[in-house]
Amino acid sequence: MHAVTPIPYRVAARRHESADTVTLDLVPATEPLRPFRPGQFAMLYPFGAGEIPVSVSRIADGVLGHTVRAVGKVSDALCRAETGCWIGVRGPYGTVWQTPPAGSDVVIVSGGIGLAPLRPLIHQLLGQADAFGRISVLAGFRNPGEVLFLDELPRWRYLTDTRLTVDHPEPGWRGGTGLVTTLLADTAFRPDHCAAYLCGPEPMMRATARALLARGVPGERIRVSLERNMRCATGWCGHCQLGPTLVCRDGPVFGWDRVADDLAIPER
Ligand SMILES: Cc1cc2nc3c(=O)[nH]c(=O)nc-3n(C[C@H](O)[C@H](O)[C@H](O)COP(=O)(O)OP(=O)(O)OC[C@H]3O[C@@H](n4cnc5c(N)ncnc54)[C@H](O)[C@@H]3O)c2cc1C
Numbered sequence: 001m002h003a004v005t006p007i008p009y010r011v012a013a014r015r016h017e018s019a020d021t022v023t024l025d026l027v028p029a030t031e032p033l034r035p036f037r038p039g040q041f042a043m044l045y046p047f048g049a050g051e052i053p054v055s056v057s058r059i060a061d062g063v064l065g066h067t068v069r070a071v072g073k074v075s076d077a078l079c080r081a082e083t084g085c086w087i088g089v090r091g092p093y094g095t096v097w098q099t100p101p102a103g104s105d106v107v108i109v110s111g112g113i114g115l116a117p118l119r120p121l122i123h124q125l126l127g128q129a130d131a132f133g134r135i136s137v138l139a140g141f142r143n144p145g146e147v148l149f150l151d152e153l154p155r156w157r158y159l160t161d162t163r164l165t166v167d168h169p170e171p172g173w174r175g176g177t178g179l180v181t182t183l184l185a186d187t188a189f190r191p192d193h194c195a196a197y198l199c200g201p202e203p204m205m206r207a208t209a210r211a212l213l214a215r216g217v218p219g220e221r222i223r224v225s226l227e228r229n230m231r232c233a234t235g236w237c238g239h240c241q242l243g244p245t246l247v248c249r250d251g252p253v254f255g256w257d258r259v260a261d262d263l264a265i266p267e268r
Helices: 073-079 112-126 150-159 180-185 202-214 256-263
Strands: 007-018 021-028 041-046 052-055 058-060 063-069 086-093 105-111 135-141 161-166 194-199 222-225 253-255
Touching: 007 063, 021 073, 021 086, 041 063, 041 073, 052 063, 052 073, 058 112, 063 073, 063 112, 105 112, 105 180, 105 202, 112 135, 112 150, 112 194, 112 222, 135 180, 150 161, 161 180, 180 202, 194 202, 202 222, 202 256, 222 256, 253 256
Parallel strands: 105 135, 105 194, 135 161, 194 222
Antiparallel strands: 007 021, 007 086, 021 063, 041 052, 041 086, 058 063, 222 253
């Protein structure tokens, strides 16, 4: 049974990741919620503004990190929450990024804010990198100013093959240019010993999943996080229905084999 009453959490720290994206570190006022796991999300309620689902982007002792892009009323209120503000939090909700099998190669592919839900998985893998084969993190953004978690990238690069690409490069940009699937084409992995994790806009996940399937990765080894708009987060309202599934109740993390038909759009 999920807790449905928001618990007050205080904004202990906030960091601007880019012009419209902020990472909030939240600490509980009293008893914390149950521990979150990579891939799960919380319903965040900036008092008086409304409530939205936001994935956990950092899981540390006593601290819950969320990275929010301001796209509307509630996300904007969260991005403007100052240190010391109180926010209502309920959760944890949703399915998790399952840990890859020991020894397998790992391919993590994100588009834009989609890197945020993958960050706790990356942190987990960094802590046990010896247990896996080659770990690749491929992240696409619209432009260099939107790159997330800049201060962490050197550590990621030390232990993984982390590469970035942007749609619109600017002078001085040293990463790639173009869709994140172009990075995937240059990425080495063993298709039959590989676990893939994707999060970003649905067209990006479709294109990436197709490229992985074409390289021989089985559909059930490709995990995607579907961030369909939702309201209750407990399977009651039906707002996030996708074919026979409710994203809040059955997801947001799914095997590609389970959602491919419902996400497929006719080829032009
Ligand atoms: C499981 C889950 C995890 C999420 N994790 C994150 C996260 O880590 N960081 C983050 O910034 N956002 C995340 N989101 C998206 C976030 O919930 C939406 O941006 C938010 O609900 C928008 O609410 P709003 O009131 O700010 O804007 P609204 O005024 O409700 O919407 C503004 C615009 O954004 C569109 N929109 C709203 N929700 C979504 C959505 N889910 N997907 C695509 N377009 C949408 C609307 O159609 C509208 O065009 C997640 C969503 C889900 C379902």
